[in-house]
Amino acid sequence: MMWAWATVNQKLLNLTSDVEWDIQGGENLRKDGWYLLICNHLSWTDIVVIFSVFRNRIPMAKFFLKQQLLYVPFLGMACWAVDMPFMKRYSRQYLLKHPEKRGSDLDTTRKSCERFRHTPTTVVNFVEGTRFTDEKKQQTRSPYNNLLPPKTGGIAYTLGAMGDQFDAIINVTVAYPDNRHLPFRDLLSGKMKKIVVRIDTLPVDENVKGDYFNDKVFKRRFHQWLNDVWEAKDSRLDGIYGHTQPDVDIVEREKTAV
DSSP: OHHHHHHHHHHHHHHHSOOEEEEEOOTTOOTTOOEEEEEOOOSTHHHHHHHHHHTTTSSOEEEOEEGGGGGSTTHHHHHHHTTOOEEOOOOHHHHHHOGGGTTHHHHHHHHHTGGGGSSOOEEEEETTSSOOOHHHHHHTTOSSSSOOOOOHHHHHHHHHHHGGGOSEEEEEEEEOTTSSSSHHHHHHHTOOOEEEEEEEEEOOOTTTOSOTTTOHHHHHHHHHHHHHHHHHHHHHHHHHHTTOOOOSOHHHHHHHHO
16 A cells, blocks of 8 residues: 555656656665665655655655554554554653653563564654754754754664664655755645655664663764764755755745645
């Protein structure tokens, strides 16, 4: 079902827009592998692009979802039906009152992922945690030109739950050089001109394997690794965009346009 959805999306995109696809990297990816895919996040368009580009390269992408979503009518059932992994997270306040529960949420998530040990899987993580806008860049005091600061907790949690299963980390950079201001509206209206996708394969090594929540030395090393990845991604986006900056709030304008 997900493969068909992604295929139809790409065909509609190519029929309604004269899109130039500029894709580099990812030649050694396999449909029978296990991957963690990390990506920058500019627009809702990113999800369509990821599914379109990778539908025949790797196992169909899945997103970690909060366990509470399982009980949302229709949505929870749909996510369960397509095998989305659910995670259970306790808040900091809850753990302060119930320290005996520390670590049990990760164990619960690991158990929910047991079925993926024998089924090739790709888990997607938008490391910034939200879509990039100028306003959010200022609020977070981002040191990057084109990105928000990466959030380490989510990706560390995913690696903690499934790290031993992943063959590699797929580092994806997505950009829309001619449609940077309103990519989703332009996608819907047939005005999308060019989609740039850069794919790097990173090893699952000592930089990302460890106890992020209890080992302070590993936590610092993981932070440094992710910051280095993000700095290289920002430099790549500078080259794609010609060092220009967006002058609008992308998400707000897309909401208005839609």
